[in-house]
Amino acid sequence: MNETIETLLNHRSIRKFKEQALSEQQVTLIVQAAQMASTSSFIQAYSIIGVENKETKVTLARLAGNQPYVEKNGHFFVFCADLHRHTVAAKMEKADITPAIETTEKFMVAVIDASLAAQNAAIAAESMGLGMCYIGGLRNESEEVSALLQLPDNVIPLFGMAVGVPDSVTDQKPRLPVNQIYYKETYPSEQKTIEKGLESYNQIISSYYSDRTKGERNDRWTDQMTQMLGTPRRIHMKDFVQQKGFMKS
Structure with a gap:
């Protein structure tokens, strides 16, 4: 077993960080690692917003369901599905790509690209001795998060990632066999x-x-999942995604 496999198998979500900001070099390395993830047809349909501003973090923590680790971490990343730059590229080439980027397929490409990049970032952070936690709660208030981060059409916030120096390490939750x-x-x-x-x-x-x-x-896992999935959540997402120019066909 090599160090990479050990890092992967040692993963656990960290939700308490020391008050120590990531260095510019650490942030850059994490982003560069994210960029080296595979991307469908070289489309690179994602962007990463780095949040350091204290007030912005406080607001994001509230919007994500009052999760304190969204506010208190070494650095907060927001991963976005992004086809906006592609519309800019098309204008540069005097072309119209709207029918293509409005398809469900291209939305899936953007979500997959962003997710692959994020996992690369997570592994890079953990390999540096840092801890991280994904934050899907940003989708609780997608419109407000989008406005706060000034995201244009064809860009939507998918999830956040809190990264920092672990202040406490939790037990590793067993995965399915x-x-x-x-x-x-x-x-x-x-x-x-x-x-x-x-x-x-x-x-x-x-x-x-x-x-x-x-x-x-x-708790039993089957009961836990049944209760969680018993009530639809974030049903606003379809309208929001379509308002942003995705999944119209």
């Missing part, structure tokens, strides 16, 4: 195969919570 994620050749045809795996995973997660809370929690 490999055989419940990786299937050979085809997806399992028997539901019982999936059910059996989930029952086994329920026991693992229940023990994890019980040990961590000294018996106060013993």
Whole structure:
């Protein structure tokens, strides 16, 4: 096993950071690592907004659901799906690409590109001894986040990433077993195969919570997911995405 694999397998979300800002060199290296992620057809359909301003962080923390680590970290990155620069490129070439960038396919390309870049950034940060946590809560108030960061049409905030020097390290939450994620050749045809795996995973997660809370929690993963997915969330996203010029066809 090499250091890269060890870094990957040691991942856990960090939600408490020391009051120590990232250096300009650290930020630059993280962004450069993000840029080296694969990108569909060289389209590079994303942008990264770096937030250092204290007041902006406070506002983003509120918009994300009052998550303190959005405010208190070494640096806060916001990853955006971005096809705006492509409209600028088209104008430079005196062309119209609107029908193409309004498709669901190009929205997916932008989201995938941004996600790949973000994971590269996360690995780079962790390899430097830093901790990080993804912040999907920015989508709670997408319009306000967009206005705050002055994002033009064809640019939407997907998620944030808080990065910094860890002040405390949490236990690593067990993932689904490999055989419940990786299937050979085809997806399992028997539901019982999936059910059996989930029952086994329920026991693992229940023990994890019980040990961590000294018996106060013993959540089952299937129950946890069912409750979370029982009520639709962020249903404003479709209208917001379309208002921004995405997914119109």
